[in-house]
Amino acid sequence: MFGKKKKTVASEDMNSSIAFDSITEINSTGSNLPMLKYNQQCISQRIVNKVEDATSVTENLISMINDIASQVEVQMESIEKVSDGVREYSAFAEEVMANTDNTRSIAEETLVTARKGTEAVHKSIDAMDEIKSSVDNVSSLVNNLSHKATQINDMLEIIKSISKQTNLLALNAAIEAARAGEAGKGFTVVATEVKKLAEMSAESAEHISKNIVEINNSVAQTLDAMKVSSSKVNEGTEIAHNTLQVFDEITEAVTSTTEVVKEISNATASQTNVLEKIMYATEDMTKVAAHLEQMAQYASLNTAYTKTSLIALDDVSKDMQILTNELLNEIKISEEKKETVLRTCQGKPLSIDPANCIDMDGNQILSNVHSGLISLSPEGNILPGIAKSWYVEEDGLTWIFNLRKGIKFHNGKEVTSEDVVYSLQRLLDPNLKADNAWYLDFLEGAHEFISRQASSVSGIKALDKYRVKLKLMSPYMGFLLNLGQVATSIMCKDDSLKGNITGCGAFVIKEFTDNICILEAFKDYYGGTPYVDKVEINFNTSDSINKFINGDYDFIVADTDNAISEIKSKTGLEPKVAGVLGSAYFALNLESSSPLVHSKEARKAINLAINKDRIVKEVLGRLGIASKGPIPPAMLNGTTGKGYDYNPSLAKSILQKEGLTNKTFKINLRDTDTEDTTNGKVFKLIVEDLNSIGIKCDIKLVKASEYMKADVIKNCDGFMSRWIADTGDLDNFLQPIFNYENPTNFTRYNSKEVMELLDLAKKVINPQKRLEMYKQIQNIVVDDAPWIFLYHPQKAFVHKKEVLGLRQSITGAYNYDDVIIS
Secondary structure (H helix, E strand, O other), X not given: OOOOEEEOOOOOOOOOOEEEOOHHHHHOOOOHHHHHHHHHHHHHXXXXXXXXXXXXXXXXXXXXXHHHHHHHHHHHHHHHHHHHHHHHHHHHHHHHHHHHHHHHHHHHHHHHHHHHHHHHHHHHHHHHHHHHHHHHHHHHHHHHHHHHHHHHHHHHHHHHHHHHHHHHHHHHHHHHHHHHHHHXXXXXXXXXXXXXXXXXXXXXXXXXXXXXXXHHHHHHHHXXXXXXXXXXXXXXXXXXXXXXXHHHHXXXXXXXXXXXXXXXXXXXXXXXXXXXXXXXXXXXXXXXXXXXXXXXXXXXXXXXXXXXHHHHHHHHHHHHHHHHHHHHHHOOOOOOOOOOEEEEEOOOOOOOOHHHOOOHHHHHHHOOOOOOOEEEOOOOOEEEOOEEEEEEOOOOOEEEEEEOOOOEOOOOOEOOHHHHHHHHHHHOOOOOOOOOHHHHOOEOOHHHHHOOOOOOOOOEEEEEOOEEEEEEOOOOOOHHHHOOOHHHOOOOHHHXXXXXXXXXXXXXXXXXXXXXXXXXXXXXXXOOOOOOOEEEEEOOOOXXXXXXXXXXXXXXXXXXXXXXXXXXXXXXXXXXXXXXXXEEEEEEOOOOOOHHHHOHHHHHHHHHHOOHHHHHHHHHHHHEEEOOOOOOHHHHXXXXXXXXXXXXXXXXXXXXXXXXXXXXXXXXXXXXOOOOOHHHHHHHHHHHHHHHOOOEEEEEEEOOOOOOOHHHHOOOOEEEEEEEOOOOOHHHHXXXXXXXXXXXXXXXXXXXXXXXXXXXXXXXXXXXXXXXXHHHHHHHHHHHOOXXXXXXXXXXXXXXXXXXXXXXXXXXXXXXXXXXXX
């Protein structure tokens, strides 16, 4: 390529140096040399930039490893403290166990004593009962005695009465005897004796009566004493019964205490076993932490070596750049480098304001014009962008970003932290009402700013000219990925305030009309000057295949399976087919007045009516996979939703049951989706399937520029759309399409359950648990059927052999600054 060469050593020597006969020999190489020289300059600069990036990343890695080592050391101290605490607690648990055993023995002894007391009380009660019985018997006898004494007293009264009468008779007899004289003397003696006998009887009766009274008094006192004794016996019996109840309660309490003590003893024994396991675990943790600390030290040492190597490589790359430039300057080229232009075609973006970029066409252009704090690789991995490094503070919420110094906007002004703060806050500005404000709604103070309760976002601060602090409301796994999106691009504050949008990406928009967009390479791009000078993008995608075959385009997207085959057969070039993280769907406007949309069962019926396999087979071929849910399977480790298998008979049955047969369905169709386009062909099959179950389709053509506007969507029942992931993060994919607060939720789907799960899932750190939550969300959405789930697109692109470095990202975008035209 460079003309004649003369070898200074044998050609077999891989390290041989090559000398040129003269500069004139180089001049004879032809018109490719200027381009090769230019590409060599670009690539040497990019090598220097990439080495500097690697050095910055390594410095950040060293800092992180040192932090990890510090945290491991703290962790080891904490583990040791835990271990000491466990040992102390273990000793305490053993002491508790011994005390519980002692308590159990005492309780068992108390139980035995209580039972003996209960038995003694029972005997006491029995004795009391016997005493009471004896007292009652004696009382009965004494009462009987008193009754007999009363009877005797009554008999004495009779005797006294008889004695009185006898005494009176004796007196009368003596009087009569005195009257009789001598004849009555003998009778007088008898009368006198009788009188004496009566008086003696009366005296005896009186004496007996007094004794009876004394007996009655003694009996009364005895009865009173017996009553007191009986009362005391009753009180004793009651006390004995109460004592028995107390002993029963003591017995029950002691029994319960014994059971509790047994449970405590068993629990303490189990606890002791667990503590032993904890002890073993803490010992293992100590060993692991020690090993981790050692590994961190090795990693720190190795990264230090890596940094040293990178510094050396940086020096070498800069020396190589100097030598390359000197060599290239020595090469005298008689002709100037021709302008390199990459020509392609795509749809026209809906907006060129990053804050309102919601379509793939806009993302394709603006991702090459703007840059954010973070950049993303084609695989979706995080790379430095405007920020060369970053770290999170101990709270896990506060992130510090260190900006590269000397980065220029397209107008030549330097990018500073002030521009970063302005750009991020602008995205949340309630006056702008940006479609993509949700990208940053996790920042502290974002909601207050959006609702006009605050004049600024408290979570966005400039620490100095080249440092920015962002603080989150709660930990969020997709935070950094969101900062690598077009919507979060950094723009020049001064120009933006004047109504102009100026970025700092690889290309500058030099021309933008309804038909064409021309991007011009930004020579001062911080990532290195792009290889191509211009990118010419035609917004008319019709007949793109023939234009590529005829050489009018350098690369195109092949949107049909037939196009892939045609290109291969006519050019020999093999289009590259790659998966795109996205979903094509037929959206149902849930706020329309159509009963077909309001009925959940009818929405399910519509899903059952659409033959997704037919769409893939007849239209998409290699460029689509039938969908069973909104989430691309690649984002769920290959898992799909339950979906809706094609079943028109069941669909008809459901509509009949719901009373929704022969209904009219108003559908919007983009005016560019003609019958020869993929969307047009898919749309035709959908209409056929809807007609087959008795749904009449009222189709309205809408200008592409108006198609996704809310005012247009609200007047239809359904429309075709698709959603492509910005990153590989599931929250980033689902929030815009199913969060009712986001304007990109075109169906106006509103599920409290889904929103709660989305809020929970974004805070979950465990990846497997997080994945399961998103699977659950997908199942809920599929059951609610706000979409007709059509297919997950695959994307095919093809380029000329002279085009190098063209790579498709997981979102289907292309970085033009990596493209080389050889």
